[in-house]
Amino acid sequence: MQVSVCLIVRNEEQNLPRALASIPASFETVVVDTGSTDRTIQIAEEAGAILGHYRWNDDFAAARNYCASLATGDYLLAMDADEELPADTAEKVNAFVERQPHSAGAVILENVIGEERPRHRMVRFYPNDLAWTFHGNVHEQIYYKGEPASFENTALVLRHYGYDEDEYARTGKAERYIPLYERRLASHPNDAYMLYQYGKLLYSLNRLPEAERYLRRSFDLQEYNRLYFPVMAVMLGYVLKEQGRSLEAEQLLTALEPFYPDFPDLYFLLGLLAMDTGRITAIQHYYTQALNIGETDKYTSVQGVGSYKAAYNLGVFYEITGNTQMSVRCYTMAADYGYGPARNRLK
Structure with a gap:
């Protein structure tokens, strides 16, 4: 089984090296550039990626579908330049395909936002078949035969840096x-x-x-x-x-x-x-x-x-209502996660 990782990029010289370095060596890498004026194209070429060019028309789905058309793998994994794959990507992908062959898969995106790590799911993994296409000019979604695709959850976690305040401001x-x-x-x-x-x-x-x-x-x-x-x-x-x-x-x-x-x-x-x-x-x-x-x-x-946020707030509730024993128990639970406000309450 061959997997192709597909990226559409523009002026991503700061992020692209990290993304490309995280892709397993056994996977095919396809990069489609939509008009970069920095070193993005050179970085993709030096990494040995299949390189394509797409004239930007304000349509992310169209660009993603063009990128998919250049891929030769049995399955496609759509990725952004401001994301990073974990070391166990190949293992997680293989396990998913064995369990759910010919299915689309929702990955977990872990967003790096200061100290926070909120997570959400997106369907990014799917068979390389013309029946599966992206739809929507922005926040594109996977469709199967013209309808929103059904999917199964994968265990694959991608780290996403695009919501970092500095990165968000830089890219506008x-x-x-x-x-x-x-x-x-x-x-x-x-x-x-x-x-x-x-x-x-x-x-x-x-x-x-x-x-x-x-x-x-x-x-x-x-x-x-x-x-x-x-x-x-x-x-x-x-x-x-x-x-x-x-x-x-x-x-x-x-x-x-x-x-x-x-x-x-x-x-x-x-x-x-x-x-x-x-x-x-x-x-x-x-x-x-x-x-x-x-x-x-x-x-x-x-x-x-x-976990710790709920435990901390419950501790505040017990403290205010006079249940010291329960408040200490809840604060301790939250503090065990390293939650600073709970540690301060226990001092």
Whole structure:
């Protein structure tokens, strides 16, 4: 079995060496350049990659599909230049193909954002067959025979550096993506995933009323079974909370408990909202539920909400309500993860 790693790049001389160095030697590497003016092309050539050129037309899916057309492997792994593969990539890929032959696979993207390492899943691995193609000019998704592809989860974890503040500012991603979102939504106004992505970008820019509008439109389309939906709903909850509307957020999210009983981020946020609204007994319930679920790779999740962050907040609850024994137990649990605020509480 041959695997081809496919990258589309432009002016990535700072990131590309790290990405290429992480690709297993047994894998084929395909790099398609969309108009670099730095050393990107030279770096790809020196690494021995198959090199292609694509005239940029504001369409990531079209560029990805062109890159795939140059690959000769049985399976394709789409990768970005600001990502890095782990040392066990070949092992994880082979295990997935043995378990789920001819299937698309969702990898885990671990985002490096300061001290945080939030994770989310994206479908990046798929058979090299014309029935499998990317769709969408921005935040492109894998389709099978013209419909969103079904997939299985892989154990492969890619480290993503693109959300690092310095990297985000250097590449100007926010400014580049806004017109792409607007163009897509002008022709596909009910694209719930794109509405979510635009709302997510606006939230990152602290444009809360606008973010709420797009996230709400995405939420109202009720695509409960799509990979993005639970994290979009939680994001909408944070947007409402940050605008002083915690009760509204709580009412919105409690209705989702039957759909996502194993999503720690949902219960962690419900704990925060219960603190805001003064529902004392609910605080304990929600943080305990988050701890019982634990950390997850099934959903896009913020590190700590199923472990040390939930334990710390539960410790604060017990401390405020006078249960010193339980507060110390929770702070100790959080401190064992190296969580500084918990260590400070124990001093």
